[in-house]
Every structure is written in structure tokens, then in C-alpha cells.
Amino acid sequence: MRVLVTRPENQGAELCSLIEKMGGIALHQPLIDIQDNVQLVVDDTLLQRSDIIIAVSQYAVYAFQRILIHQQLSLPSSCIYLGVGQKTAHELSKLSQQNVNYPTVSDSEHLLALPELAEVSGKHVIILRGNGGRELIHEQLCELGADVQYLETYQRRYLPLKPDALTQWRTMGIDTLIVTSGEQLEFLLSQVSGPDLSWLTQQQLLVPSERIATLAMTKGFNNVTNTQGASNSTIFAALQRLEIGLNNDQQK
Template identity: 60%
Template sequence: MRVLVTRPETQGIELCALIEKMGGYALHYPLIDIHLTSLDSSQLTKLRCADIVIAVSQYAVHGLSKPLSTHPDSMPNHAIYLGVGQKTAHELSKIVQQNVHYPSVSDSEHLLAMPELVGVAGKRVVILRGNGGRELIFDELTKRGAHVHYLQLYQRQYRAVESAAIEQWQQAQIDTMVVTSAEQLDHLVAAMPESQHAWLKQQWLLVPSERIAKQAIAQGFNNITNSQGASNSTLFAALQRLKTGLNNDEQK
């Protein structure tokens, strides 16, 4: 198995290390760069007054570290804290020193089905996130009568896919790609030259949710595995299962 990991920063590096320990080959090429941003006093006031705080990614949690180091009273003790995924919840729990709830499946749909988000009319909800992304949580909680605000804690900047990088992937005989967001998948397809689309869509694609798997099918990918979660441990387990399945196929 020869894997291209497109998730950014330390998460991508850590996943590559796990793959190589498994005996596979891993190449790290982040499709986005993450730049943390600061919060002003009005944003900190919204955070301090929140009844419910939702973190949609680990990057959003990391973005809290700096403002909380200078304004440690900004996290409300009375609030309910939620993370979209287990790892995000655990990272948030370290910062706020409180219990953080998370859904059994790491996506917005399952988060919205949690009992903590039933009966939120009149509640003040703060969503910790980056620029862009899905609006589902905001829109649905607003429909339920909550007063919802975003706090943007990081900026995504998309990387160009250089021809030299594509040549490197092909020379390395990459056969599997890990793509962990819809935005990354869209960017990968759009950034690849048309002449390389046939090669790209022959790759085995590992994605973290059914929604992104359906998106990949619509874009012409045929070999797709849904890991049902975006944590490195979940992705790695899916890669192990995939490797075993491919090896069994080769032996038939």
C-alpha cells in the first residue's frame, strides 16, 4: 500500500508515521494550510455568555489556546460543551477542564441528533470553527430557535497542486489517497489538470463520512472506503482493513 495523505499539519505527519509503522509507504502533501487567528473583545464576550459551545475541529480548539492564555475567564463554567468528533472533544476538554460530549459518528448530522441540542430555543450557541465549511449546524440550530454565533479561530488557505508533486506521486506509485474533508476533495479534483483526472480517479480513496463518499462517487471515483470517522486512529484502522482486503484479493 502506497498512500498519499492530504490532511494538514501534525495530523497528517502523525498518520504518515502510523502507515510506515504498518509497513506501508506514506507521502504527506497537505492540500490546505492552517493559520490561527485572534479574537477581539466582543467575540470573547459572546464566548463568555454562551450556553452551548460547539467545536467543529481540532484546529478550532487549538485556536482557543492563545486567547485563553490571556483571558482565562472567557470559557463559561455553566455551558454545555460539544465536539463534532471524539478527538476534538478530548482536546477541548483539556482546555476547558470540563466534560465535552460528542456523537458516536463524527459528523454534523449525528451531532445535531444529540440530546444536548434538543430544546435549544432561546439558548446562546457559539460555534468554534475556521473560515468557510458547512452551514448545517448553524442553520439547523437557528431553525430550532437558538441564537447562534460563529467564532472564527483559523483560516484555511488552499495549496496549489504543482506538476512536480503529481509527478512525484506517480513515480512513488501512489495507489491510495486519504482525503478528510469535502473542501479538500473539491480542491484536489479542481487543482488537478484534466489530463491527470483518469489517473486520479483510479486511486483508492479513503474518506471519513458517507456524505464525502457520495460526493466522491459523483465526481467519478470508483474505489472508495468510508472510515466512518476522521481521527487518525480511525483512518489508520480503515487503512489496515483495506490493506488486508487488497492482499486477500491479490491472493485469489
């Protein structure tokens, strides 16, 4: 198995290490760079009156923690805290010193199904995120009558591919791609055309949710696996299942 990992920063490097320990070959090709949103000024009144705070990623929590320290702010104790995934919830729990619930499947749809979001009319909700993404959460909570505000705690900067990137991937025999957001998938495909695009869409693609899997199939991918979560452990488990399946096919 030869895997292209597009996760940014330490998460991508960690996943590559797991793949190599499994005996696979991994190439780390981040599609985005993440930086704290130093322009964000948090309204403490808005923060303290919030009823629900939702973190959509670990990056949102890490950046928020640094912003709180810099602006000498504290989090409310009488507030419901939610994370899109287990790791995000764990980091938010450490920051808030509160219990943080999360869905069993790490995506927006399953987060919205949590009981804490069943009755939100008139509630003040803060969503911790980067510059864009997770609009479904905002839209649905607003439709249910909540007052929803974004705090964009970090900024994503897209990283263009080098001119010879596709040649390198093909030479290495990359057969599996890992892309963890719809925005990153769209960005990747926007830089590829012609025979390279045809080759790319023939490879095995792993994505973290059904929504992104559907998007990928509309873009021409035929071999798409929904890992049902974006944590490295969940993605790695999906890779292991694929590897076992490929090995069994070869032995038949």
C-alpha cells in the same frame, strides 16, 4: 499500499508514520496551512451568556485556547460543550475543565443527533471553527430556533500543488488517497484535469463521512471508503482493513 496523505501539519505527519510502520509507503501532501486568526476579538459578553459551545476540530480548540490567553478571557462553567469527534472533545474538555460529549461517528449529521441539541430553541450557541465549513450545523440549529454565532479561531490557507505533483504521485505508484474534508477534495480536484484527473479518480479514496463520500462519487471516484471518522486512529484502522482485504484477494 502507497498512500497520499493530505492532512495538514502534525496530524498528517503522524498518520504517515503509522502507515510506514504498517509497511506501507506514505507521501505527505498537505492541501492547507492553518494559522491562528489573530484578527479575532472575542466578545466576552457573548461568550459568558452562551448555552452551548461546539468545537468542530482540534485546530479550533488549540487556536481558541491561545486567543483566550492572549485576550485574558475565561470560559463559562455553566455551559454545554460538544465536539464533532473524540479527539476534539478531549481537547475541549482539557480547555474547559468540563465534560464534553461527542457523536460515535465524527460528522455534522451525527453531532446534530446528540440529545444536547434536541431542544435548542432560544439557546445561545457558539461554533468554534476556521474560515468556512460546517455550515450544516449552523443551518439546522438556526432552523430549530437557536441563536448561533461563529467564532472563526483559525484561518485555512490553501496550498497549490507543484506543477510536477501528479507526475510524482504516478511515478511513486500512489494507489490510495486520504482527504478529510469536502472543501479540500474540491480544492484538490480544481487543480487537476485531463488524464491526471482520470488517473486520480481511479485510485482508492478514504473520506471521513457519508456526505463527503457522496460528493466524491459525484466527482467521478468509484472506489470510496467512508472511514466514519476523521481521527488518525479511525483512518488507520480503515487502511488496515483495506490492506487485509487486498492481501486476501491476492492470495485467492
